[in-house]
Amino acid sequence: AAKRSGGNAFEFFEASMNQTAFERLVLEGELREAVRDDQLVVFYQPKISIKDGSIAGVEALVRWNHPTAGLLSPGTFIQAAEECGLIGEIGDWVMRRACTEIADLNRRGYELPVAVNVSAVQFEDEGFADAVLDTLRETGLPASLLELELTESVAMRQPERVLEQIEPLRQRGVGFAIDDFGTGHSSLSYLTRMPFDVFKIDQSFVRDMSKDPHARIVVETILAMAKALKLQTVAEGVETSEQLAFLREQGATLAQGYLFARPMPLADLVRYADDDQSRTRLASA
Ligand code: C2E
Ligand code: MG
Ligand code: MG
Ligand code: MG
Numbered sequence: 001a002a003k004r005s006g007g008n009a010f011e012f013f014e015a016s017m018n019q020t021a022f023e024r025l026v027l028e029g030e031l032r033e034a035v036r037d038d039q040l041v042v043f044y045q046p047k048i049s050i051k052d053g054s055i056a057g058v059e060a061l062v063r064w065n066h067p068t069a070g071l072l073s074p075g076t077f078i079q080a081a082e083e084c085g086l087i088g089e090i091g092d093w094v095m096r097r098a099c100t101e102i103a104d105l106n107r108r109g110y111e112l113p114v115a116v117n118v119s120a121v122q123f124e125d126e127g128f129a130d131a132v133l134d135t136l137r138e139t140g141l142p143a144s145l146l147e148l149e150l151t152e153s154v155a156m157r158q159p160e161r162v163l164e165q166i167e168p169l170r171q172r173g174v175g176f177a178i179d180d181f182g183t184g185h186s187s188l189s190y191l192t193r194m195p196f197d198v199f200k201i202d203q204s205f206v207r208d209m210s211k212d213p214h215a216r217i218v219v220e221t222i223l224a225m226a227k228a229l230k231l232q233t234v235a236e237g238v239e240t241s242e243q244l245a246f247l248r249e250q251g252a253t254l255a256q257g258y259l260f261a262r263p264m265p266l267a268d269l270v271r272y273a274d275d276d277q278s279r280t281r282l283a284s285a
Helices: 009-016 019-036 078-083 087-107 128-139 152-157 159-172 188-193 203-208 213-228 241-249 266-284
Strands: 040-049 055-066 070-072 114-117 146-151 175-181 198-201 232-235
Touching (some): 019 078, 019 087, 040 087, 078 087, 087 114, 087 266, 152 159, 159 175, 198 213, 213 232
Parallel strands (some): 055 114, 175 198, 198 232
16 A cells, blocks of 8 residues: 555645646546437448449447536547546447447448447457457347448557457458558558458548659658558548549559548437438449
């Protein structure tokens, strides 16, 4: 136990606790309430086929509908959730909600694959693969409509464990994507051996492409590698038609970004998908 040099434990605690730590405690308390009181929501952002402009799928992105602060983006709370042990619960909740909603759309005739982000903490839980399979069974979502997004660092952490979790899911048809590709420090030879289906090029490279030749080289290299490995590529954060033109020229298969659509609630997604279908029908008429 910590040795007290006079004063009481409370004084010691208070003195050493800065504003940030205090804010963190408040945040964690509120986050527990958020999970319990159903304040989380899932938004969906379309991924667009660069070839024909149709929707190829969506990414599920969690939001926190905070009672006083309004809609909060995951950047403000995911890390806290990981550190205070709430990410498992939040991750399970997002997975279940996304699978339920997309399975429902599927029963209404929409064939939209959904990609769900998985954090390292979730993936390291031994029961992860079984929990995902349970969720698929219970929600009725075909496994082929689910993709899991892992960052490079998760994929690299414990290769054998990662393969153990991935294998049973892949056998059922669940897809795997490496998120934020290019920002980690992966060994290329190692990465090419992992059973991934999709590389998602980090948005920082897409953003800097036009002014930074190095960013352009990274994008070109990832695309060339994906092509050789016969993998799909998603370019994240596509905001301009110039970026899209370059990506098309370099052979990227999918694009995701504000140029097409922002992450949106399910009801808006349904409207977006309906417009998309009529666009596609018109194009093929
Ligand atoms: P990510 O998985 O790389 O998701 C892409 C992020 O880029 C999203 O931010 C999306 O809103 C944003 N984005 C999309 N298009 C554009 C664009 O054209 N320009 C710009 N500037 N940004 C764009 P978001 O929704 O704030 O999520 C941030 C990160 O939080 C995600 O990055 C992901 O790592 C994490 N995250 C989101 N939902 C979950 C979740 O359910 N579980 C876990 N573990 N992490 C999540
Ligand atoms: Mg992602
Ligand atoms: Mg990403
Ligand atoms: Mg990112």
